[in-house]
Amino acid sequence: MMDSLRTAANSLVLKIIFGIIIVSFILTGVSGYLIGGGNNYAAKVNDQEISRGQFENAFNSERNRMQQQLGDQYSELAANEGYMKTLRQQVLNRLIDEALLDQYARELKLGISDEQVKQAIFATPAFQVDGKFDNSRYNGILNQMGMTADQYAQALRNQLTTQQLINGVAGTDFMLKGETDELAALVAQQRVVREATIDVNALAAKQPVTEQEIASYYEQNKNNFMTPEQFRVSYIKLDAATMQQPVSDADIQSYYDQHQDQFTQPQRTRYSIIQTKTEDEAKAVLDELNKGGDFAALAKEKSADIISA
Structure with a gap:
């Protein structure tokens, strides 16, 4: 499959088609794909609909990810209406990008088998405990993401298919004539260099500077003459592992007999x-x-x- 992908990627016609898809998205923006609010989908890319539920799930997943990553700082961002609006737009843009790549991957007849999806899930570190896949942890994380196992498997399948497409295009050795010309010119280029030695000290000696000018320059550039605060610390390293002394049962009993008051409490009686x-x-x-x-x-x-x- 990867051989056929590389063959297709090396086709100049398909490269142009792929470029048109990306460029058209950049030029037209999301508005070219958005449909009025009366529909049941958030966006439509060609004939493929992105449902509102799919968009909200993706947005909630991104919001949860940011909350776990930023902690308390996220609450400040969440209170910013402009930021949240931008975040929603970014999530929708990503879904549209994925839809475009998915459509192009299907045109090239790319696909990921159920076994590949299964192995990818098992190999995900977030789903592992002590280096092994843990089904309870897997289901718990999916619940936090608001996704079913089938939904996650399909999303992962789409992601792997898209990655397969990107790797195929990025890994091609094909170069345009203009690119080869630029590379050849870069490798074969020549430079003419002339050197001159300047005695900085001699030049500085010819420049009279008053004390007032020195003070003025210092005041305007204090940060250039400051060094970070430094500390000198003296310490004694104590390593419990190297300081351990063997203690016999007799030593323990002897210490207990001499310090019984530390291990006893006055008698208490409750009636x-x-x-x-x-x-x-x-x-x-x-x-x-x-x-x-x-x-x-x-x-x-x-x-x-x-x-x-």
Whole structure:
């Protein structure tokens, strides 16, 4: 397939066609492809429609990418209406570029197999954990992008097809006659050079400069006479790996025995009380406990003060 692509790319006619496609887009701009707001698509390139949903997904993906890259700085850009309008236009321009390249790739009968798409997904570092493809991470990233697996696979297929086209055209060895003439002239060119040695110190000695002129020049060019702030630091490098000392169990026990107060806390005792209104009720509760009754259940049922139980 790549051989046929290179053959096609070397055709002067196809090169001209490819150039016309790109130049026509540059000259006419996006407006040549935009249709009125009453339609269900954001743009139409020849007979290929770019749906509003496709455009919004691409815009949201670009916005999420910028937010992750810029962090808090992105909120300032997002608040700028002019910037966001320009960003939307750039995303639409990119979709139109991709549509043009996709159409030309289909004319050359270029294509990417399902297996190639699959291998490209598996090889994407963003979808890997410890160097291996992770399906959960893959699905999580697609959810963040607002895309299904089929949508992402198709977008990747289009991208790989476009890259195949670009590589085929950029990798051709074909050169126009004008290009070869310019290259030959550049390689064969000659220069005539005359040299002269100028004694700067002698010239400077002939130029009288007053103290006032020196001070004035210094004031106007202070930055040229300043050096960045510098620091001299003294430090001791401590490497835990080289300072480790073997410690036996006996040494650990001895240190513990000598510093027990550092590893102990004063004893604390917490009491739970079942408070009754009469002595008879207290005896009845005690009998229940002696018989194996559950303290918590009896406290909840019998105690007059639930909080202290």
